[in-house]
Amino acid sequence: MALNPARIQTLGDELFAALRARSVLEPLTNREAGIDIDDAYRISLRFLERRTAEGERVVGKKIGVTSKPVQDMLGVHQPDFGFLTDRMWVQNGSTVSIAGAGMIQPRAEGEIAFVLKKDLKGPGVTEDQVLDATDYVSPCFEIVDSRIRDWKIKIQDTVADNASCGVFVIGPDRVKPQALDLAAVKMDIAKNGAHVASGLGSAVQGHPATAVAWLANTLGRFGIPFLAGEVILSGSLAPLLPALPGDRFEMTLAGIGAASISFEA
Template structure:
């Protein structure tokens, strides 16, 4: 795919983000699009955010890691994207939907806060653990700029891994004190238990998911940097939300996170 087309698609997705409107799937229009092309489209979209809106990259994310999410979206390999400072929300945040989000869905995740750089390829689970300062209960609010979530892997990679905003809980703990594959998460919608999941839902271990992301982005020349937050993927199925919905989650032995949509 030539640079002119990459720029055009990236600008289209940036405009969709800013106007909270969706566009037709890129894979319906560009039959030859590859994941590498999609990544370059996402880079163009990100560059618009950094240059025009003054946002700063503060982390990265992996998505579509668990079988329930893959089955729901019919995307059967992980996607990857970037977090900016404008996407972070505090615990108990009120998140407006109208004019900001299109078709949001909540994901319960474990976030990693790094205190060392990680540069792939060749990053191992132990490398991730050694570079992690804390882990944090987290909601990622995914939101596709593609019509009706009709996405293939190239669509979601181009669309910054369908990321909307994310909410970090107040508690941060040392991952070395916990059995990450067996972390138990309970997610509640409007006060009622909605779903449960284990850390093993994301590629068998959240450390594995983060290592995969470090190595995948490393092949594009993108490092993980000390201080960044890395979202490791949802432990539970995606949960559609509308104004008035309240979401909360608990990770056994770690802490909680919540948000309300308005």
């Protein structure tokens, strides 16, 4: 049975309070036996409503848990989805305060970001339509974080928690998506100067544009469009990498470019 509107609001408010206090909650799926994906999405909308009431502005959307290594790591075996706001967007090469950004247990993901030049709204969006609507792709680090204790999440927990999003950084390089085979693009990540991860664009549902089309169609079911100018994060190409104060991450996407981010307490 679906959760009632009052409970949806309460749980969204709890997640917002946890974000601001840098505290964690017990998994929602342990507390609400009947919670489903639609409930989780409505909780995330309440969470977002609290953020936008404080002046945050939606600048894009994200898909997560798209690759098998990440699904295996988290024990979540279908993608999640959430919103990006302007306060989550940090400058390439910057040093981010984990506490200042409200993060608790951050992990770094290397991704391909799509920046749109046309609106898209599902259902029925295809990979070709995604590529046609994309102005350019860029290298991206998404720093995921969870308000759920010890990352003990199921799909409903991460969707409710805005797809476990913390902050993101986009590199300065811009490439037309038609200029290369995005499925074959190779990513390499270095942590504190040492190579720690590699991945291919095909890690996300076979092709990054397939993942973006899935997200457009999933959000379309809730009446939420992609808008021209928005950033769409297509999912991690490699396993998540824990981020601690003092860590620096650098990534390259062959044929696209590079991005970097550092952390302090």
